Amino acid sequence: MNPPQPPRHRLRRGSRLLRLALLSGLVASASCAAGSAGPAEPPPGPPVVTLAQGRMSADAEAEAAAELARARAAFEAGRWGEARSAASVVVETMPTSRVSVDALLLLARSEAAAGEVEAATLHAERLTRLLPPGDERLAHAALVQARALEAAGRPVEAVRVLLALPPEVASTGGDADALVRTVAAGLDRDALGSILQDAPLGNPLAVPVMLAYAGRLRLAGDAAGAERLAAAALDAGAEGDDAEIARAIAEGRALPGESPGRIAAVLPLSGSPALRAFAEGVRQGIEAAVATSPLEGAVEVEFLDDAGEMAAVADRIREAEGGGVAAILGPLEDDALQAAVLARTGGVPILSPTAYEVPDDSGPVYSLGSVDPGAPLALADWASAVGLDQVVVLHPSRGPSAEEARIFIERLAELGGSVLRTLTYEPGATSFRDQMQVVQGLRPDGLVLPIPAADVQAIASQAAFYALDTLGVQLMGTAAWGDAGVRASVSTRYTDGVITATPRVGQGDGGYSRFLSAYENHFQRTLDEPQAPALGWDAASLVLRVLENGARGPGAVAAALEEVDDFDGATGVLSVEGGRILRRHDVLCVENAGLVELPGGTRPTLQYRPYAPNPETGIVPEGPGRPAGFACTPER
Template sequence: MGRISGSTAVWVSLVVLVMGGCSMVGGRGGRVGDTPLDPVLSAERPSNADEAVAVRLLEGAREAVALGDLERARRVAQEVVDRYPGAAVSGRGLRMLVDVAFAQSSWRETDLLAQRWIDLVPEDDPRVVALTLLQGEALLNDGDPGGALDRLVAVRVQAESEVAATLDLVRRSSAVLGAAALDLRLDALARGHLFRSPLMAARARYFFNNGDDELARRSAEDALAAGATGTDADLSRAILAGRIDEALGLTGPVAVVGVLLPKSGPPALSRLADQIEEGIRSAATAAGLSGRVEIVVEDDRGTAEGAARGMEALERAGAIVVVGPLAEPELSAAVFARVRPIPLISPTASHVVAGAKNVYTLGGPDLAGARALARWAAGSGISRVALLHPRGAESEQEASAFTDAFRAAGGTVLGQFLYDQGTTYFQTQMHSIEALLPDALVLPIPADDVEIVAPQITFFGIDTLDVRILGTGGWTRQDVLGAVSPRHTDGVVAITPDPTGQNESPGAQALVRAYETLYRRTLRSSVPAVGYDAAGLMFEALRGGARSPTNIAAALGRITAFPGATGQLGIEHGRAVRDNQLVCMQDQTMSPIATGEQPVLIDRRPKVLPGEEPPAMDGPPFQVVCPGMRPPGGI
């Protein structure tokens, strides 16, 4: 037994309304005064007894509709139509069959039954418009938008509400037709027909979304010249402006996004590539570009030769952007293999390719964070600093970014102490720093070095000299905070893109949702985040409609606050820069610190009179405490 669902309730209400309101019957259509008569299916009138049976049957069908029993309503109404076609209520029975067929999603049957009813009444019958709209909805639901438009062309709309409903259906039908089908119907319409400008605007959208800019612009101009209004005018103007607007259905042509990763390299490298690819595909899901982006993956095999061949293959496939490769040698090879300056963004390469256009990386040092740290120091009363860091490109670049920004803000760099990678003992450097007595010691060091250097700052007493300790991003990694005693990190001011340390940023949560929706498993690795961010920046550039290398590069350059999984991102001189926050570390947690605030050195040693022995202490004699926080022990 068929039951009424929420989606069919509106049509059942319509059936009841029609049945209750059409009480005048007789003839083959026409009017009595202003009231249209119901059509009768046959001129052969039944006996009075049969007429009474038809009325009772129709009343039973009406009761079945009220109870939600659509199958019974259909059977009984069909009996009225088939056995008593000359009865005065036969037209009502046919009309009920139309609505029941629609409610049961019998789209073709709805159209045919409705047309049979329409053929029984004059063309100007006011009920024809609503029934023709029902035919159009049925045909559109049945996957025949062209048939829906063909039904609508003949309708004579009068009331403003009828015009609005008809144009809405015309726009929805034309939105899924190709240019040939639209042209066929445009050619059949008279000049000035109500449907011409909506169909012209739809034609312009079709060309725009398929990458034919010239025909798209010409069709948009034709639509405006034909008097397009409302959404048709908005659509046409957006096309002339070259603007992507998903609300108007302007998604642009399908964009081929290339991915160049070491899929068949050594096992550890290929697993890394797989996880980064997962992040890239998650970014496509999160960007909502499904159906408008085609991801093509090439294997660079972890070699420069493989990267060059892969880049050539991606260009042949029509890629307009490429995510990858992962390392600088492969990135350089891919760059020089390009025929056109297609933008490439590496999720991990430590350097961009010098002098190459449209090449970006998420890897390498965080120079923007080092500059932010310098500005905080200069604005918080720190005027003299020393730096300690290893030799090597990344730390030296961060140190240079800090010193340039600090000096520009009026600060003085007293000394810069470099050590070889692998150094484990820093007595010489610590004594030299102690002799300078700076306001702060700046340590732009890798995360792996924090476990070695931090305890020696305490061991050599630098923390007792009221010298502030400043660090870059290596200090705020969760694995570092967990591995190093708070005694050696309390009061350190450093930078981080994730001040909570819990990956709770909007970008991180968006990655989790997209990943787990796409792969149906829990995201446990942090590796997909770099693929997500690299691809996410590219998708953000494409969202605005950029498709040429120049326009994509310009769009990337305008990104300043993309909500990435590894932080809020922008592009600066070919590098992704993160919107870092300044934090002060206390008891292995991070709290924001504002410009003008400083940690405080607390001397916990008890005061004693001359000759007295100091009592034993619980805890360190000196404690550095972040602003607004109390040290352990409640001092």
């Protein structure tokens, strides 16, 4: 999706003639613009560039000029084949004509217009080799080639062609500048970085690419990198609006432009006490995010109460749309989000802090609580890396955990591993005897458990009862196993040595620390229950981040959200990809209700208890002892 296009460069002196020539479709140089044949002798001044050396009579020059005029007329009328044929006559049979270079340029334009990218590129490259560095027709030739490449789905190559122009020619290319801006606005961070890595120094067309890349870095949470690049754009000669944008990025300010508008938060601020209390925490997180944003005072957040009722949700969504908001935060529950999607009539992006299920084909709708592919992908990568190639997967028959299981299975297969059996259970089940006995019989390397937090206690205790750990079966789970509440409530006898892929938050000076400091400074009190405020903070911060970066209106906000990458939030390092909010996950080991890092390429160690002496002989059997489960570290 394309982020908003930055303002155009102010044209430098001498570019107006070039712009008029490009807009009118003229390709001939000023010396050939007249329709009559010129003298056979070249006028005083720089030598005329032709496709081949030689002299032509005045009559032959007049014939070439007339043929080129016919080609131009056909081109302007959209008759590409006729234009190609007429221009080819000059190029192939009159290469010594003074208009031969202009004919080749028109031939390149005609090939490009007809979709013949390779032919257009060859002609443009030939022109580049023929024309001297200061010839303005270089910009025309490069523009033809760039447009053909863009139309063929090769945007990075298109920009590189224009950035390869000599600086004195590139500085006059108003249409080249516009094309670079348009293409750069649709490229992702990696593509923009690769272009700048290879870009020649001193080309003014690099400035919009630098600013687009700086914007992507800001969306990805790399403020320092964005500021450095913006400063480099200023050093490279950014002017006018570009200079204002560069200074705003370099100083960490919101980009200049129209008002960022309004955000609506649709929350159950009244209703059941439990829901109301959680919604109030989310509201506080949103408020703290806005209060500490560079847009404080510029962006307005309106809190709309849906009372936890579906009819009220629909009314609040229509009210928000009618008020012209740029985005909607909330609702919180699955049914409420479904009602919101059905009530929405436009493309206003909706971002729920908590909903598990996001309706399919619902447009720009996101949730911080929906299925996150990051956990099963990280778990599969780790299992393959440490040699756990044969596993059994156990998960609920439906719901988000079933989707996590599917993602894990597909990823492990890609990495060469195999799933010996996939076992399911009905949501709400409390007995897993049959499933555990199957695992006992198969004795896989690992048992993968993408399950909800509510099921961890029952499944973990029954895995221990059926002694799976003593059989050398490594337990692996998705984010529920790393949840602080789960680790605190489930006995360590059942969870020690379990591997979990979980977003790690609350450490160091990262996003969680910034959230906590901002919240406590804003409200002047200690934060005791961070879950709901953290989710509200992240939901608001994602929208504020794209508004700070210049996105205006629902469509631009939705497009810019898809560009967010590695945003260091309160609930993890967040990215938006394919309509989903992803968190970066670490693979950790549960030990004594905490989370322990494992050295790269290692796995929990199977522990052994020494054999007891034989009661009749007093002899201790040989061997390491009885298997006693896994430990994150070799010694306890």
